[in-house]
Amino acid sequence: xxxxxxxxxxxxxxxxxxxxxxxxxxxxxxxxxxxxxxxxxxxxxxxxxxxxxxxxxxxxxxxxxxxxxxxxxxxxxxxxxxxxxxxxxxxxxxxxxxxxxxxxxxxxxxxxxxxxxxxxxxxxxxxxxxxxxxxxxxxxxxxxxxxxxxxxxxxxxxxxxxxxxxxxxxxxxxxxxxxxxxxxxxxxxxxxxxxxxxxxxxxxxxxxxxxxxxxxxxxxxxxxxxxxxxxxxxxxxxxxxxxxxxxxxxxxxxxxxxxxxxxxxxxxxxxxxxxxxxxxxxxxxxxxxxxxxxxxxxxxxxxxxxxxxxxxxxx
Amino acid sequence: xxxxxxxxxxxxxxxxxxxxxxxxxxxxxxxxxxxxxxxxxxxxxxxxxxxxxxxxxxxxxxxxxxxxxxxxxxxxxxxxxxxxxxxxxxxxxxxxxxxxxxxxxxxxxxxxxxxxxxxxxxxxxxxxxxxxxxxxxxxxxxxxxxxxxxxxxxxxxxxxxxxxxxxxxxxxxxxxxxxxxxxxxxxxxxxxxxxxxxxxxxxxxxxxxx
Numbered sequence: 190x191x192x193x194x195x196x197x198x199x200x201x202x203x204x205x206x207x208x209x210x211x212x213x214x215x216x217x218x219x220x221x222x223x224x225x226x227x228x229x230x231x232x233x234x235x236x237x238x239x240x241x242x243x244x245x246x247x248x249x250x251x252x253x254x255x256x257x258x259x260x261x262x263x264x265x266x267x268x269x270x271x272x273x274x275x276x277x278x279x280x281x282x283x284x285x286x287x288x289x290x291x292x293x294x295x296x297x298x299x300x301x302x303x304x305x306x307x308x309x310x311x312x313x314x315x316x317x318x319x320x321x322x323x324x325x326x327x328x329x330x331x332x333x334x335x336x337x338x339x340x341x342x343x344x345x346x347x348x349x350x351x352x353x354x355x356x357x358x359x360x361x362x363x364x365x366x367x368x369x370x371x372x373x374x375x376x377x378x379x380x381x382x383x384x385x386x387x388x389x390x391x392x393x394x395x396x397x398x399x400x401x402x403x404x405x406x407x408x409x410x411x412x413x414x415x416x417x418x419x420x421x422x423x424x425x426x427x428x429x430x431x432x433x434x435x436x437x438x439x440x441x442x443x444x445x446x447x448x449x450x451x452x453x454x455x456x457x458x459x460x461x462x463x464x465x466x467x468x469x470x471x472x473x474x475x476x477x478x479x480x481x482x483x484x485x486x487x488x489x490x491x492x493x494x495x496x497x498x499x500x501x502x503x504x
Numbered sequence: 505x506x507x508x509x510x511x512x513x514x515x516x517x518x519x520x521x522x523x524x525x526x527x528x529x530x531x532x533x534x535x536x537x538x539x540x541x542x543x544x545x546x547x548x549x550x551x552x553x554x555x556x557x558x559x560x561x562x563x564x565x566x567x568x569x570x571x572x573x574x575x576x577x578x579x580x581x582x583x584x585x586x587x588x589x590x591x592x593x594x595x596x597x598x599x600x601x602x603x604x605x606x607x608x609x610x611x612x613x614x615x616x617x618x619x620x621x622x623x624x625x626x627x628x629x630x631x632x633x634x635x636x637x638x639x640x641x642x643x644x645x646x647x648x649x650x651x652x653x654x655x656x657x658x659x660x661x662x663x664x665x666x667x668x669x670x671x672x673x674x675x676x677x678x679x680x681x682x683x684x685x686x687x688x689x690x691x692x693x694x695x696x697x698x699x700x701x702x703x704x705x706x707x708x709x710x711x712x713x714x
Contacts, residue, residue: 197671202651202657202690202692203683203688203689204690228548228696229648229652229653230654230700232645232648234601235622235641236641237617237642238641239623239624239641240553240624240707240711246703247648247700250700298710302706303536306702317692352601355602355606356603366660389566389567389604391566391600392601393640396660397597397640398570399675400570402600404569405566433683470686473688
């Protein structure tokens with residue numbers, strides 16, 4: 190398993206914990222993850238509101254970098270899949286192929302722009318979200334084998350957000366996604382049954398129409414009251430759910446705070462990886478309830494000790 | 505006396521040679537900006553031309569409660585020549601790109617893309633409302649152009665300036681401080697500063713071609 194890794198801007202700054210835990214967990218699972226050299230911003234969800242052509246060329250530039258690197262590696266080098274942890278980056282990169290793939294004029298325009306850097310996009314690099322790779326390339330069985338400290342008794346609410354499954358449902362049901370459940374159970378934890386897993390958190394309305402986004406976020410937090418933690422697979426969902434809890438809960442009439450963590454952080458905890466290496470201290474809402482339950486994981490597995498480099502060999 | 509000077513830059517207004525009477529301007533040459541706006545609106549009309557008014561989009565929208573026009577009503581108004589009513593509404597600025605409507609539309613229309621296209625049309629139309637609503641997107645893209653990769657702290661600082669609302673930063677200040685404490689905010693240099701300059705220039709050149 191070899192991937193060209195596109196971290197995206199958030200993962201270099203506010204979501205560094207998502208970046209660090211993704212790299213550690215993928216390495217633990219035996220995957221080779223190589224950051225794309227010279228990558229630039231994909232335009233996020235803002236660029237489409239400003240320029241149609243930029244919407245496609247900004248992400249296409251990064252895919253062209255992957256193609257060029259593969260070409261310079263030799264005539265027979267396979268173009269690797271592009272691994273993307275951020276939902277907005279994933280959608281932007283994915284839709285280049287989805288739309289320009291059947292629109293020659295658009296493809297021509299994209300390549301006319303990329304020619305200023307002597308680059309070309311052909312669509313050879315397949316775009317994959319981290320969750321897709323974990324579920325379909327790695328698989329729940331390999332995850333279970335990597336677990337040395339099962340998260341027994343931890344109730345986990347899987348939060349998928351919007352853009353990893355809509356408008357292009359590549360690996361799960363876009364209305365009622367369930368792909369995270371086998372992973373959660375492989376970690377020894379329990380899946381929390383709820384209906385807010387694919388409900389919008391408000392996204393960038395948190396910056397432009399805060400009072401509207403707070404209601405969206407508040408409803409999700411209310412629905413998660415029975416869970417010990419919400420796990421996310423998107424830096425913007427994570428930020429909206431963890432950073433505005435007092436205002437969001439107030440907007441929907443009150444409720445208890447809920448811990449929020451990235452999926453690979455939770456996986457890292459079950460793999461026995463060091464909490465500091467997983468950058469858990471950067472999370473903005475980790476409740477006592479969550480911490481207490483997670484602290485018990487080594488008590489349940491007395492033979493396991495916390496270590497930075499567990500010697501589990503993935504299948 | 506000339507009403508045009510009201511909006512003109514002070515330096516220009518005081519320039520000595522301005523005897524030309526604005527009223528003398530002859531027959532309306534087509535305004536390229538108005539033409540571009542009409543073309544942008546046509547693009548949206550084309551996207552939603554197949555709308556059969558079932559209202560699934562409105563029912564699926566998580567932000568509909570805050571909109572002045574429901575999405576279903578907005579598409580109808582646009583197709584029937586009420587472009588100003590659509591442009592004056594804040595409906596399309598309340599789209600959070602969740603793609604719920606796009607997924608469920610029984611006609612398979614690209615409604616989320618149509619919302620974004622309306623935001624682009626609104627930039628061409630201009631006006632004070634647009635400046636405020638569009639400030640975030642414009643600032644974001646400018647951040648990408650300058651830095652190659654987005655710096656969230658730089659983005660928010662420029663956004664507050666663009667909003668021209670001295671109170672705006674206060675609602676984000678407690679969070680900003682918490683993020684600083686967590687090491688999640690800060691003005692670090694971008695390793696890719698200026699990297700996207702040529703690409704942006706080329707896109708601009710192509711988009712300004714008629």
